[in-house]
Amino acid sequence: MLSVSGVHTFYGNIEALRGVDVEVAEREIVTLIGANGAGKSTLLMTICGNPRATTGTITLNGEDITQRPTFEIVRMGVAQSPEGRRIFPRMTVEENLRMGAVTADPQYYDEDRARVFDLFPRLKERVEQRGGTLSGGEQQMLAIARALMSRPRLLLLDEPSLGLAPMVVKQIFEVIREINESQKMTVFLVEQNAFHALRLAHRGYVMVNGQITLTGSGDELLANPEVRAAYLEGGH
Amino acid sequence: MEYFVQQLINGLTLGAIYGLIAIGYTMVYGIIGMINFAHGEIFMIGAFTSLLTFLVLGAAGISWVPLALFLALAITMLLTPIYGWTLERVAYRPLRGSPRLAALITAIGMSIFLQNYVQLLQGARNKPMQPIIRGGFELMREGDFVVLLSYLQIFIILLTVGLMIVFTLIIHRTALGRAQRACEQDRGMAALVGINVDRTISLTFVMGAALASVAGFIFLINYGVIDFFIGFLAGIKAFTAAVLGGIGSLPGAMLGGFLIGLIEAFWSGYFTVEYKDVAAFGILVLVLIFRPTGLLGKPDIEKV
Numbered sequence A: 001m002l003s004v005s006g007v008h009t010f011y012g013n014i015e016a017l018r019g020v021d022v023e024v025a026e027r028e029i030v031t032l033i034g035a036n037g038a039g040k041s042t043l044l045m046t047i048c049g050n051p052r053a054t055t056g057t058i059t060l061n062g063e064d065i066t067q068r069p070t071f072e073i074v075r076m077g078v079a080q081s082p083e084g085r086r087i088f089p090r091m092t093v094e095e096n097l098r099m100g101a102v103t104a105d106p107q108y109y110d111e112d113r114a115r116v117f118d119l120f121p122r123l124k125e126r127v128e129q130r131g132g133t134l135s136g137g138e139q140q141m142l143a144i145a146r147a148l149m150s151r152p153r154l155l156l157l158d159e160p161s162l163g164l165a166p167m168v169v170k171q172i173f174e175v176i177r178e179i180n181e182s183q184k185m186t187v188f189l190v191e192q193n194a195f196h197a198l199r200l201a202h203r204g205y206v207m208v209n210g211q212i213t214l215t216g217s218g219d220e221l222l223a224n225p226e227v228r229a230a231y232l233e234g235g236h
Numbered sequence B: 001m002e003y004f005v006q007q008l009i010n011g012l013t014l015g016a017i018y019g020l021i022a023i024g025y026t027m028v029y030g031i032i033g034m035i036n037f038a039h040g041e042i043f044m045i046g047a048f049t050s051l052l053t054f055l056v057l058g059a060a061g062i063s064w065v066p067l068a069l070f071l072a073l074a075i076t077m078l079l080t081p082i083y084g085w086t087l088e089r090v091a092y093r094p095l096r097g098s099p100r101l102a103a104l105i106t107a108i109g110m111s112i113f114l115q116n117y118v119q120l121l122q123g124a125r126n127k128p129m130q131p132i133i134r135g136g137f138e139l140m141r142e143g144d145f146v147v148l149l150s151y152l153q154i155f156i157i158l159l160t161v162g163l164m165i166v167f168t169l170i171i172h173r174t175a176l177g178r179a180q181r182a183c184e185q186d187r188g189m190a191a192l193v194g195i196n197v198d199r200t201i202s203l204t205f206v207m208g209a210a211l212a213s214v215a216g217f218i219f220l221i222n223y224g225v226i227d228f229f230i231g232f233l234a235g236i237k238a239f240t241a242a243v244l245g246g247i248g249s250l251p252g253a254m255l256g257g258f259l260i261g262l263i264e265a266f267w268s269g270y271f272t273v274e275y276k277d278v279a280a281f282g283i284l285v286l287v288l289i290f291r292p293t294g295l296l297g298k299p300d301i302e303k304v
């Protein structure tokens, strides 16, 4: 469904992505792991067209989206819970969810809203609170909930477990698996929490310095000594 | 007391004009962080569009006042925003992402351009118009002094307050309003939820221009004479109003507009007409010393 090939992305003179190839098939969960500054977030953002790939192509369901404006890519069924969460600070929780549903059919709004409140009861208690005053973990929940509100076919998650209590992390990974299975949602996620993420994923990629260095099934990567040394040291 | 009431009425009328223009400044600032210095010119073009519409309506024999007013207002609100839209498309959008100074200088350039454009098309002389709404109430009387609340002033205040309410509802209750607030808070994220940011910015200019054009319409029917230069001072006053109320804040712009109008009216009424502008700017300076974010502007409490 998503195909990234030979993508280079620059920030000014800094080359953040140096020829990245990634394939995500329909209904897959794919995890991307890598050290700080490897270029993971840049890849997720480049898929959405901001920043733009300087060379290479990105296709979504066979359509070339490399030069498409961000909002058009999103309207093709892509949603992202981005790095830094980027909750609209002066909007309430409810309004943030409405923003997530901008591209969705309004008839599903109530149903989808009820569903994310089921997943994150904490958000329900705080519908009228302004996004900027939520705690970090609550903001993370809201960012994921907002992304789900658009009923995406491809969900991009940038470190969904960041700042969340272990219980909630477990719950979020379960939720990801659940929506992947029940709603045929394809998921491409970036994680520091490599152990959980690789266990969850069908396949994974390892990124080093703007390049993909390793790929394989989740279990293969978990068993790989290099991966263990670099990303799983200290265990789980 | 009588004199006070009269100045209050005059100040509110003037404040309506400033407030309507100030909303455009504050919205554009909120969404793209630039001061659209050509916005006063949009107000001026609104006044001219109203005048021409009245002339055409007169020539067409439409003389029933409510109908003429309604049509003139509607046509003004429809045509003037084309200038606001074009301004953004042609002059500002290509500069998005370039240094602020470039956009600022362009805005000043566009302001001069629009003044000259109207001067060329319409001439430099004053354009007078017959009063269209006459009469009013005598509110109070003391000796020779009569406090007059004209039908015109009632119309202006109702129109302005009505528009401000409609406008506030648009911003708070509609999808467009939410999109505008989202772009104001985080443009990149707005795009990431599927909002067409360019289109939202265009619509913001259109809405701002529509309100400024109503201010031009009010200016015309209230003062009965316009020229190509009226946008300059009104623009600066309205900008002052926006800063006074807290730039970026909509209720702030409305409040600021009425305050500047009242300050001017009372200063002219009780002190001297010459220094009314100084008074308005002086109060602005004072407020900014004690409240740098303006009256209703709040420093953000954000956790990002």
Ligand SMILES: Nc1ncnc2c1ncn2[C@@H]1O[C@H](COP(=O)(O)OP(=O)(O)OP(=O)(O)O)[C@@H](O)[C@H]1O
Residues within 6 Å of the ligand: A011, A014, A016, A034, A035, A036, A037, A038, A039, A040, A041, A042, A043, A083
């Ligand atoms: N806006 C920017 N301007 C300049 N350089 C940037 C910008 N954003 C990211 N970079 C640089 O690009 C590189 C990749 O950053 P990126 O955020 O993609 O890393 P990451 O893999 O997501 O890291 P982390 O795990 O810390 O989130 C880094 O060296 C970073 O400093």
Ligand SMILES: [Mg+2]
Residues within 6 Å of the ligand: A040, A041, A042, A083, A158
């Ligand atoms: Mg990152």
